[in-house]
Amino acid sequence: MSEAAERSLPVQDASIYPKGGLDVLSRAEVARLRDASSGGMHELLRRCALAVLTSGSASDDPRAARDLYPDFDIQVLQQDRGVRLELVNAPAMAFVDGVIIRGIAELLFAVVRDLAYTAIELGPQYAADLESSEGITNAVFGLLRNARVLKPQDPNLVVCWGGHSISRDEYLYTKQVGYELGLRGLDICTGCGPGAMKGPMKGATIAHAKQRKRNTRYIGITEPGIIAAESPNPIVNHLVIMPDIEKRLEAFVRMGHGIIVFPGGVGTAEEILYLLGILLHEQNAHLPFPLILTGPTIAAPYFEQIDKFIRLTLGEQAASRYQIIIGDPVEVARQMTAGVRQVREYRIAQKDSFYFNWSIDIPGEYQQPFIPSHEAMAALDLHHGRAAHALAADLRRAFSGIVAGNVKEEGMRRIEQFGPFEIHGDHDMMQALDALLRAFVEQRRMKIAGEYKPCYRVVT
Structure with a gap:
């Protein structure tokens, strides 16, 4: 008897079909996704799919879901009518009355779509293309375009960074900021997980409903190494899985029209340093890119310490590239809206696209x-x-x-x-x-x- 059975965890088998976004796969793509050898994609597919099926999990141990559902499996089948996914011993929490939750099914097909694209379009035969900075940026663009998240519309996408492990007061504050952003017509992009990645999306959903905004985007960008520890939150309606953390970070910077940073841990510090390092590069000195660090009053010491560390290591010029706003969600939203407006004017003047920031120079390192x-x-x-x-x-x-x-x-x-x-x-x-x-x-x-x-x- 399996460990899952011993613990009486409810599981379910199912066959599901995509509803838009993924219509067909090539034989080569299906073969790679079914390949269980060390060079195949099946184990990676299984791990990412399980993270989606356990969306809302309170654990940040990447091995927890796998240990709870050791007999889970997923198979990708190509039929005349299109793609079918066979789920075996899938977590019952992903189903209602025997039917998979629609949002989870959409995210599951996003997993298949992105891993299939990575397996073929970024496979070993294209390794030389990924040695140049231009080649890597083109790969990031290709993944985002294939995921259908690049929209030629006025700039309105705010990236929100912050920790998955934050206090209740900090979480409520992220919701308030998201609400104010949503009232101003701004969409949200995060790392897709819980905590500061969920809060802004949750706040924005209420604001968008009040403003009768229907074409809303709650984009979650993740990567295979992190998704098991930070499974997609239920509000994400566009999931993108990048191959690694570096391409994930580049996707945030290329897609976003401004970034808000909430309290977090080492992952948030990594994101701050990534963006500041790019903005400090001489080619990007005059590039408008609104960056706001914010949190409730109790988070003031946190940002004081972050600010002190940045000034010590990177200098005053780095500190000039961001604002710190404490305890004022309305002011955060106002400042971000003004910053996005500057980005729009700059992109028009430079004849750069609204949906992908080609102008910013990201060094190879x-x-x-x-x-x-x-x-x-x-x-x-x-x-x-x-x-x-x-x-x-x-x-x-x-x-x-x-x-x-x-x-x-x-x-x-x-x-x-x-x-x-x-x-x-x-x-x-x-x-x-x-x-x-x-x-x-x-x-x-x-x-x-x-x-x-x-x-x-x-x-x-």
Whole structure:
């Protein structure tokens, strides 16, 4: 008897068909998605599909759903009438009276669509194309276009970053900000998970309903390594799975017309450093890109510490690229609306598209995937005297490695096998980094539940 059966977890078998967005797949795509060998996509498909089927889970352990539903399987079948998915021992929480919830079915087909595209269009034969900055940007564009999320309309997409593990007061504040954004006709894009990724979407749904806005977009952008720990929240109506964290971050920056940052942990710090490093590059010096850091009054010390860390490591110029607004959702929405208006004027003047920011220059070091091995983490160059955008790139990698050690299966396995990552650098920088990470731990921003055991050691 399986572990799931022993725990009496309800499961269900089902055959489902897509309703738009994914009509047919090629034989090659189906073969890759069914291939259970080490080079195939089946295990990745199974893992991502299970994350969608357990949407709303309170766990941020990427292995929890797999352990609870060890007998779950998914098969992709191509028929004359189109695509069919066969689900075996699927979580019953995804069904109502034996019928899969429509929103979950849509997200499930988004998983199949994006993994099929990645398997073929970004397969090994295209590896050379992904060695250049232009090739990577074209790949990001291709994935987003294939997902049908690039809309040639007036700029109105606000990206919201923030942690999955936040306090109740912080969560309610993200809803209030989302509500004010929605009243002003702005759509929301987040990392698709719970916490600060769900709150703005939830607030915006009420505002959009009040304004009778029907063509609403609640876009969730994730990647295979993170989706199991941050399963899509129920409000996401457009899900996109990028191949890795670097392409995910580029998708946010290329699609978004402004970014709001709520309280979070290491993943949020990684996102801030990624964007600031790009904006500090000389080619982007005059590019309008509204960036607001905000939270309730209780989050003021959090942003003070983030601001202090940025000024110490990247300098005053980096701090000039963002605003900090505490406890004022209306002002956040007003400032973001004004910033998006500037973006619109700039894009018109530069003859750049509204739906994809081609003008922003993203250096190659921000695009190439970083594999957080113990050797790579120890070799990061975290020292003063470097160009701010170059230092930001390595600081971003340091936080990315900690994210991997916290919630990504491969990173967790490395920590279990070899112990914590070691991070080295200038003494004052390491002291500031250690203080920031300790604060994240004390404020329970690293993990939703249970005791947090650090996957890193800052060498001071």
